[in-house]
Amino acid sequence: MxxxxxxxxxxxxxxxxxxxxxxxxxxxxIVDNLSRREIDKQLGIDSLTPIQSIEARIAAWREVSGRExxxxxxxxxxxxxxxxxxxxxxxxxxIVHFAEQRAAPYSMRGAKExxxxxxxxxxxxxxxxxxxxxxxxxxxxxxxxTMGVYGYSGDGFSIPEGYLPVEVQDDNGVRHSREILFxxxxxxxxxxxxxxxxxxxxxxxxxxxxxxxxxxxxxxxxTQTDExxxxxxxxxxxxxxxxxxxxxxxxxxxxxxxxPLTVHGTGGQTRAFINIQxxxxxxxxxxxxxxxxxxxxxxxxxxxxxxxLSDLAGLVAQVTGAEITHVANPRAEAAxxxxxxxxxxxxxxxxxxxxxxxxLIGETIEISGRYRxxxxxxxxxxxxxxxxxxxxxxxxx
Amino acid sequence: MxxxxxxxxxxxxxxxxxxxxxxxxxxxxIVDNLSRREIDKQLGIDSLTPIQSIEARIAAWREVSGRExxxxxxxxxxxxxxxxxxxxxxxxxxIVHFAEQRAAPYSMRGAKExxxxxxxxxxxxxxxxxxxxxxxxxxxxxxxxTMGVYGYSGDGFSIPEGYLPVEVQDDNGVRHSREILFxxxxxxxxxxxxxxxxxxxxxxxxxxxxxxxxxxxxxxxxTQTDExxxxxxxxxxxxxxxxxxxxxxxxxxxxxxxxPLTVHGTGGQTRAFINIQxxxxxxxxxxxxxxxxxxxxxxxxxxxxxxxLSDLAGLVAQVTGAEITHVANPRAEAAxxxxxxxxxxxxxxxxxxxxxxxxLIGETIEISGRYRxxxxxxxxxxxxxxxxxxxxxxxxx
Numbered sequence: 106m107x108x109x110x111x112x113x114x115x116x117x118x119x120x121x122x123x124x125x126x127x128x129x130x131x132x133x134x135i136v137d138n139l140s141r142r143e144i145d146k147q148l149g150i151d152s153l154t155p156i157q158s159i160e161a162r163i164a165a166w167r168e169v170s171g172r173e174x175x176x177x178x179x180x181x182x183x184x185x186x187x188x189x190x191x192x193x194x195x196x197x198x199x200i201v202h203f204a205e206q207r208a209a210p211y212s213m214r215g216a217k218e219x220x221x222x223x224x225x226x227x228x229x230x231x232x233x234x235x236x237x238x239x240x241x242x243x244x245x246x247x248x249x250x251t252m253g254v255y256g257y258s259g260d261g262f263s264i265p266e267g268y269l270p271v272e273v274q275d276d277n278g279v280r281h282s283r284e285i286l287f288x289x290x291x292x293x294x295x296x297x298x299x300x301x302x303x304x305x306x307x308x309x310x311x312x313x314x315x316x317x318x319x320x321x322x323x324x325x326x327x328t329q330t331d332e333x334x335x336x337x338x339x340x341x342x343x344x345x346x347x348x349x350x351x352x353x354x355x356x357x358x359x360x361x362x363x364x365p366l367t368v369h370g371t372g373g374q375t376r377a378f379i380n381i382q383x384x385x386x387x388x389x390x391x392x393x394x395x396x397x398x399x400x401x402x403x404x405x406x407x408x409x410x411x412x413x414l415s416d417l418a419g420l421v422a423q424v425t426g427a428e429i430t431h432v433a434n435p436r437a438e439a440a441x442x443x444x445x446x447x448x449x450x451x452x453x454x455x456x457x458x459x460x461x462x463x464x465l466i467g468e469t470i471e472i473s474g475r476y477r478x479x480x481x482x483x484x485x486x487x488x489x490x491x492x493x494x495x496x497x498x499x500x501x502x
Numbered sequence: 503m504x505x506x507x508x509x510x511x512x513x514x515x516x517x518x519x520x521x522x523x524x525x526x527x528x529x530x531x532i533v534d535n536l537s538r539r540e541i542d543k544q545l546g547i548d549s550l551t552p553i554q555s556i557e558a559r560i561a562a563w564r565e566v567s568g569r570e571x572x573x574x575x576x577x578x579x580x581x582x583x584x585x586x587x588x589x590x591x592x593x594x595x596x597i598v599h600f601a602e603q604r605a606a607p608y609s610m611r612g613a614k615e616x617x618x619x620x621x622x623x624x625x626x627x628x629x630x631x632x633x634x635x636x637x638x639x640x641x642x643x644x645x646x647x648t649m650g651v652y653g654y655s656g657d658g659f660s661i662p663e664g665y666l667p668v669e670v671q672d673d674n675g676v677r678h679s680r681e682i683l684f685x686x687x688x689x690x691x692x693x694x695x696x697x698x699x700x701x702x703x704x705x706x707x708x709x710x711x712x713x714x715x716x717x718x719x720x721x722x723x724x725t726q727t728d729e730x731x732x733x734x735x736x737x738x739x740x741x742x743x744x745x746x747x748x749x750x751x752x753x754x755x756x757x758x759x760x761x762p763l764t765v766h767g768t769g770g771q772t773r774a775f776i777n778i779q780x781x782x783x784x785x786x787x788x789x790x791x792x793x794x795x796x797x798x799x800x801x802x803x804x805x806x807x808x809x810x811l812s813d814l815a816g817l818v819a820q821v822t823g824a825e826i827t828h829v830a831n832p833r834a835e836a837a838x839x840x841x842x843x844x845x846x847x848x849x850x851x852x853x854x855x856x857x858x859x860x861x862l863i864g865e866t867i868e869i870s871g872r873y874r875x876x877x878x879x880x881x882x883x884x885x886x887x888x889x890x891x892x893x894x895x896x897x898x899x
Contacts, residue, residue, distance in 0.1 A: 185617060216636045220582060223628045224621075227698075231620045239613045241890065261678030262670055271668050271685075273659055281658030285685040288668075289701070290708075297705045301624075301698050304686070308694045311687075312834055313889050437709055492710050493638065 108132045108195060109392070110244075112181060112233070113203030115159050116141050117342050118249065118325060118384055122201060124332035124339065125385035126392070127172050134175035134195055135159070136188070137204065140225075141342075144211070150349070150484045152342040153358065153476045154328060165338035182229035189236040196240075199392045202248045204229055205298065209253070210435075211348040212295035214489040219294045226298035234309045243316070245395035246306075247388060250321045252377045252408060252446065254300040256290030257438060263445035267319070267404025292438055293491065306402045314398045318391045322384065323377030323408040323446075326353045326461070328472045330382045341381065343472055345480070347487035352376075352414055353421070353461075355485055357473040360425035362480050369487070370434035372415025373441030377408040380459040390454045405450045409458030417461065424466050433502035437491040505529045505592060506789065507641075509578060509630070510600030512556050513538050514739050515646065515722060515781055519598060521729035521736065522782035523789070524569050531572035531592055532556070533585070534601065537622075538739075541608070547746070547881045549739035550755065550873045551725060562735035579626035586633040589641075596789045597634075599645045601626050602695065606650070607832075608745040609692035611886040616691045623695035631706045640713070642792040643703075644785060647718045649774045649805060649843065651697040653687030654835060660842035664716070664801025689835050690888065703799045711795045715788045719781065720774030720805040720843075723750045723858070725869045727779045738778065740869055742877070744884035749773075749811060750818070750858075752882055754870040757822035759877050766884070767831035769812030770838030774805040777856040787851045802847045806855030814858065821863050830899035834888040 107130075114123040114135030127133045139159065145151055157165065163174050175195075179187045181204050192200075205226040206212065212222040230248070237244065255264055269287045274280050286307060289300040302319070309315045333341045344350040345358040356366045379387075387407045396403045412420075418429045434440075448456075490496035504527075511520040511532030524530045536556065542548055554562065560571050572592075576584045578601050589597075602623040603609065609619040627645070634641065652661055666684045671677050683704060686697040699716070706712045730738045741747040742755040753763045776784075784804045793800045809817075815826045831837075845853075887893035 185613075189613075216582075216586075216632045219632045220625075220629060224625055227624050228617070228621055232617060235613045235616045238889075258680070260680055261672060261676065262680060263672065269668070269670070271666070273666070275658060275660065279658065283655070283657055283659060283685070288680070288682040288685075291701070291705055292709075294705070297701060300701050304688070304694060304697050304701070308688055308691070312689075492635075 106130060106132050107198040109199045109201060110134050110136055110195060110197040111201045111203070112136045113205070115139055116203055117344065118381070119203040120162065121330040121333050121341050121381060122203070122385045122388050123174060124166060125330060125389060127166065127174050128170065128332050129389055134177060136177045136179050136181065136191060138178060138180040148346065148348060150346040150481070153345055153479055154340045154343045154472060156340060156342050157338045161338055165336050169336045169339070181232055182225045185232040185236065188232055189239060192236050192242055193240050196242060197244050200233070200244050200246045201388055202230065202233060202246060206295065208349045209293035209295040210487050210489045213293050213491045214348065222294050223298055227301055230302050230305055234305060234315060237315055238309065238313045243398065245392070246315060246317045247391050248302060248306065248317065248319050250299045250302060250319045251296060252321050252323050252406065253296040254289040254291050254303065254321065255287065256292055257374065257442040257444060258290060259439055259442035263447070264406065265447050266406050266450055292436070310402045316396050316398055316400070318396060318403045318405065320387065320391060320405055320407040323379045324351050325381050325384055326351065326378055327381040327468050330385050346484035348489065350485070353417060356418060356421040357469055358480055359485060360421055360427035361473040361477045362482060364482070365428040365430040366418045366421060367430055367432045367486065368414060368418050369432060369436065371440050372413060372418060372431065374414050374438060375411055375442050375444040376414065377411050377444060377446050378461060379407055379409045380464065383409055383456065383458045386456060387451055390451060390456065394454065406446050406448050407451065408446050408448045410460055411444045411446060412461060420461055420465055424469055433499045435487050435490045435495055435499055437495055503527060503529050504595040506596045506598060507531050507533055507592060507594040508598045508600065509533045510602070512536055513600055514741065515778070516600040517559070518727040518730050518738050518778060519600070519782045519785050520571060521563060522727060522786060524563065524571050525567065525729050526786055531574060533574050533576050533578065533588060535575060535577040545743065545745060547743040547878070550742055550876055551737045551740045551869060553737060553739045554735045558735055562733050566733045566736070578629055579622045582629040582633065585629055586636065589633050589639055590637050593639065594641050597630070597641050597643045598785055599627065599630060599643060603692065605746045606690035606692040607884050607886045610690050610888045611745065619691050620695055624698055627699050627702055631702060631712060634712055635706065635710045640795065642789070643712060643714045644788050645699060645703065645714065645716050647696045647699060647716045648693060649718050649720050649803065650693040651686040651688050651700065651718065652684065653689055654771065654839040654841060655687060656836055656839035660844070661803065662844050663803050663847055664799070689833070707799045713793050713795055713797070715793060715800045715802065717784065717788060717802055717804040720776045721748050722778050722781055723748065723775055724778040724865050727782050743881035745886065747882070750814060753815060753818040754866055755877055755882060757818055757824035758870040758874045759879060761879070762825040762827040763815045763818060764827055764829045764883065765811060765815050766829060766833065768837050769810060769815060769828065771811045771835060772808055772839050772841040773811065774808050774841060774843050775858060776804055776806045777861065780806055780853065780855045784848055784853060787848060787853065791851065803843055803845050804848065805843050805845045807857055808841045808843060809858060817858055817862055821866055830896045832884050832887045832892055832896055834892055
C-alpha cells in the first residue's frame, strides 16, 4: 500500500483529496497547521458549510470508511525540523503539496498579507525540497500550481503544458533551440509565489533529481465530492467572502439570497475552471503516473474548460433568475482577454470533466440553497484593491 | 543632493559602492545587519585584509573625506517594520540593494544554509518592495543580480541584456510575438534566489510602477577602489576561503603562498568577470540613468569580459610562476561551456573596463603578497558538494 502525505490536507482542496486517496487505498497522513481556519477568525468570516474540526473529520471518516487517516500539526514554513522528522518517520511514496496561502485577493490586502503570503509559500515549499534532499527521500512530489501564473495577456499565445520551444539565430546565422518554462506573468502576489515555485522545482529536479509533478489548476468550483458527501461531518468548506470566495461561489450566494451578481468591470475576463470532484480525480491520476528520476518537472494543466466571467454570470442568472450588476474592478487585470489552454495530458489519462453548463444546477441546490441562513452578506464584496490606481478608481466610482 | 540607501553597505561590493557614491556627492546611509562578519565567525574564517568595524570605517571616511555616511543596523529580512520606518525617515532617491547572502558554495553547504539563503534573500528583497509600495516611495531601486542566473548550458544561446523576443504560430497560422525575461537556469540555491528576484521585480514594476534596475554582474575580482585606498582603515574585504572566495582570489592566495592553483575539473568552465573598481563605477552610472515609472525592469549585464577558468589559472601562473593542478569539481556544472554576453549598455554609457590580462599584476602585488602572513591555507579548498553524485565523485577521487 502506497503512503501519501497530504500537506495542507485540512483545506478546501486538501481535505477532499485526502479522503479520495484514502478511499482509493492509500495510507494517508495529513500535515496542516490549520492556518486557513485562523485566517477565517482574523477576517471575521466563516465557511458557508458547517465544517468540523480536523479531529472530528478524521473520526467521522474512520467511522464511515473504516480507514485511518493520520494528522500532524506542523507549520512547514516555520518548523523545518518537525517537517523533516515527519518525512523521515513516514518516508512517503507520494507527497501532495497544497500547503500554501491560496487567495489572490488576500495576498493583495496589504503589506502584512503580501509578506505573509511570500514568506509562508516560499519557505514552506523550499523547506520541503531541502528536507527531501537531506533525507535522500525519493518520493513523488505533486504540487498544486495555478493557471494564473501565466497572466492573461490576450496577445494570442495559447497556454501549453508548461514548456515552450524557442529558437535563436546567432551572428553567423546558425540556429539554436531550447525548451524553456512557458514564461510567467503573475497578476497578484499569490500568483507570483506559484511562479517562484516553478523555479524551485526546476532547480531541485535538475540538481538533485527530485521527481515532481506541478499541476497548474484553474479556478475550482463545487464543494462536495463522493467522499465528503458520505457524512455531513465530512462536508467540505465553501468560501464566498471577498478574499477567499472564488467568483462562482460569490455569484451563487448572491443568487441564493436574492441579490444581483456583482461582475467586476465588463466581465470580459476569461478564466479556466475545474470542479472539485475532478481536482481529486486529477491528483489521483497524477499519483498513479509518477515521472522517472531525472525526467525534469512534469507540468500538467488541471483544467476542464474556459469561460468569460460575463458568461458565467449569465449561466447563474439563467439557473437562479438573479439579476447582474457591474462594479468597479479592484484587481489590476486586463478588462478582456482570450484564453486557450491545453489539457491534453489529463484527457489522455481518461479525464472526462464535469462542465459548468451541465452540472451547475446541482451545485446551486446542494450548497448555497441549503445553507442560505448562514450567509453574511457583508462578507461578499471584494475590497482589496490591487494597487494605488485601482484604489483611486474604486473610491471615485 | 540625492539621497542613497546602500543595503548591505558593509559588504565586499557594498562598502566600496557606499564610499564611491559618497565621494560623488550623494548623501549615503548604509543599512546592514553585519551578517557577513557573523558568517566569518561561524565558519572560522576571516578576510585576508584587516577590515575595520563599520563604526571605525565610517569614522575614517569622515576624517579622510569630510563627508558623513549614516549607518543603521537592520535585518531587512526579519525586521520589516524597522526597514519601513528607515525608508520613511530617509525617503531616499536611490536604493542600492546588495543585502543578500551572495556565496553559491555557502548556499550549497547543507540544509541549514540552503534555507537561510532562500529565507534571507527572498524575504529581504520582498520586504523592501512591499515597503516601497506601502510608503508610495518613488525611489529608483538598483539591485545586484548575477550572470549566473542563466546557467552555463553551452547550447549556443548568447546572453542578451535581460530580454528575449519570442514568436509562436497559432493553429490558424497567425504569428504572435512577445518579449520575455531571458529564461533562467540557476546552478545553485544562491543563483536560484537571484532568479526569484527577477520575478519579484517583474511583478512590482508591472503592478505598482516601481522603478528598478537589475544589474546582472559577473564574478568580481580585485579588492581596492580609489576610495578604499585612501586610508588603510577603509580597506575592503578579500575572501579566499572555499565558501566565499571567488576563483581568482583563491588562485592568488595559493600563488602567494607557494601552492599550486587548484582548478575544478578541466577548467573549461567559461565565466564573466568584472573588477571591483568597475562595479562601483557601474552602480554610479545606473544611479545617474534611472528608468521612468512604468518602464518595466531595466536589466543590464555588468560584465567586462569572459574567460575560461583554465586561461585564468594560466594568467595567474604566468604572473606568479605558480603550478596548476586539477581537482574533482564539487559543483554540479557543465565541464566546459561557451559564454557570449552583451555588455552594450554600460559600454554605451562610457565604461572602459579594467581587464584581467592587463590589470592582474597590480592586484597580485597589492593584496595577496602584502597580507601573505594572514593566510589560513586550510580555508582554501571548496568542500561543499552541490549534490549527492558530486559528493560520491569527490569521495572516490
